[in-house]
Amino acid sequence: MSRLSQQSPDSIFILVAAVVTRIEQVSPSYRRFTFTGPEVQHIADNRHDQRIKLLFPLPETGFDGLPMHDDWYQAWRLLPTPERHAMRTYTIREVRQDVAEFDIDIALHGRVGPASTWALDARIGDELIVNVPNARAAVTAGGVDWHAPESVDQVLLAGDETALPAIAGILESLPDTSRGIAVVEIPHPDDIAVLSTKPDGVELVVLPRGDQPVGTLLIPEVERIASRLAPTVDTAAIATLPTLEDVDIDRELLWEVPVDEHGGPVLASAPLYAWLAGEASAIKTLRRHLVSGCGVDRKSVAFMGYWRYGKSEDNG
Ligand SMILES: Cc1cc2nc3c(=O)[nH]c(=O)nc-3n(C[C@H](O)[C@H](O)[C@H](O)COP(=O)(O)OP(=O)(O)OC[C@H]3O[C@@H](n4cnc5c(N)ncnc54)[C@H](O)[C@@H]3O)c2cc1C
Structure with a gap:
């Protein structure tokens, strides 16, 4: 049967x-x-x-x-x-x-x-x-976490080797006119072979990590790029933002994907949409930089801890 x-x-x-x-x-x-x-x-x-x-x-x-x-x-x-x-x-x-x-x-x-x-x-x-x-269901898009606004000036994608297959899938699905930057930290330079195509307007930054700890190259590079891409928000305005709640990644899943009540993008348009996934402590650091450091609107940033250093997915 x-x-x-x-x-x-x-x-x-x-x-x-x-x-x-x-x-x-x-x-x-x-x-x-x-x-x-x-x-x-x-x-x-x-x-x-x-x-x-x-x-x-x-x-x-x-x-x-x-x-x-x-x-x-x-x-x-x-x-x-x-x-x-x-x-x-x-x-x-x-x-x-x-x-x-x-x-x-x-x-x-x-x-x-x-x-x-x-x-x-x-x-x-x-x-x-x-x-x-299930392709036969009325709702077929469960399990997709890319929810960019209909109109977005720049996209920022960032992740390690666990996120590269997803980044590749997103880049292949984006409209040809998309603009932005994709940053991937991978063990070996040739690992970028997983990516087959991307829109011309999306710059690709490849960070071959070798034997260095995960996040070593990704964190400073994404911080630098985010500071450049983030819409200008004055420091006084950032200081008035509510304190970003801490996520204890030893106990909780780092997963923040803004969606509306229908599971679609929260915003109709945004200057920047960021999607970050990979080892949880690296992504947590980047989350803080984007939201508390650069003042990027949380409604246009998705953060996902894909794995946790030293912990199996069973210990969720
Ligand atoms: C939404 C989502 C999509 C993902 N897509 C992919 C994908 O397409 N391809 C892919 O390769 N991974 C992907 N991952 C990551 C993958 O699920 C994890 O790496 C997973 O923990 C691997 O399971 P495991 O049984 O090998 O190790 P586990 O039993 O979960 O962990 C055992 C040990 O290995 C460590 N560990 C886990 N992953 C890694 C790693 N990548 N490098 C070094 N140490 C690690 C853990 O910290 C732990 O110490 C994705 C994760 C999520 C949440």
Whole structure:
């Protein structure tokens, strides 16, 4: 019996069985996995920074015992830890509905977590279960966090290697007339191969980090660029802004994506829209700089902690 048959065809997100058909070492740090499966054609193709969940098989029992109905998430959370399949968040790099395929670019970071270990060991024919937006639902755009105003003078995108697949998806989805700067800190200069195209008016700043700690290059560079791109706000006005509440990234998720009640952009127009994602403490530092240092309107900045140094996604 198809696993999907236990889920309503109009759910906003669905669980889909996905089998690896191709593995490509795109660059020193990235492995691209192509998946297919009988239900893959139903994955909504929203592009931008579409996030999805990957569920990994248990060593002994694979996906036996994984609830595959509409309330799977609650049931999965209640499973005893040894029987609970590891789940991690990734970006869909590309969906090709016509041939029932999709790609994910995984930044290899050692044999330390379920996702990174799977990426090192995976073979053609291996199966994952993915939680993805459903093309047949009335609302198909769940899991997209790029909500730029309709009219924006400049965009600022910034992130580390975990955010590069999302930045690539956003740059490919932007109108050709877009202007701004995209800043990526990656382990190796050749890792930029993950990015295929961008609007001419968006400058690309690549920061190869080598062995330095994550954020070492990203933080000063984005601070410098943000100070240049941010609309001029006088320091007296910035001093009157409410104090930015602290986010304890050891306990809370750093995730601030301004949307209106319909899930769309809050502002109709803005001089600058910024999207920042990556290691949480680096993104937290940049959040403070943009909002409290440069006075950028919080309604036109999205900040996302994609991972936390020294902490697995399980400790959320
Ligand atoms: C919305 C969203 C989209 C994402 N998209 C992508 C994507 O397309 N490609 C991608 O590669 N990643 C992406 N990530 C990041 C990915 O989910 C994390 O890196 C995840 O923690 C990896 O899981 P794991 O099982 O390998 O490690 P975990 O079990 O979560 O963590 C184990 C250890 O590894 C460390 N760690 C986790 N990630 C990294 C890293 N990248 N480098 C160094 N150390 C790390 C942790 O701090 C921890 O100490 C995304 C995250 C989010 C929230």
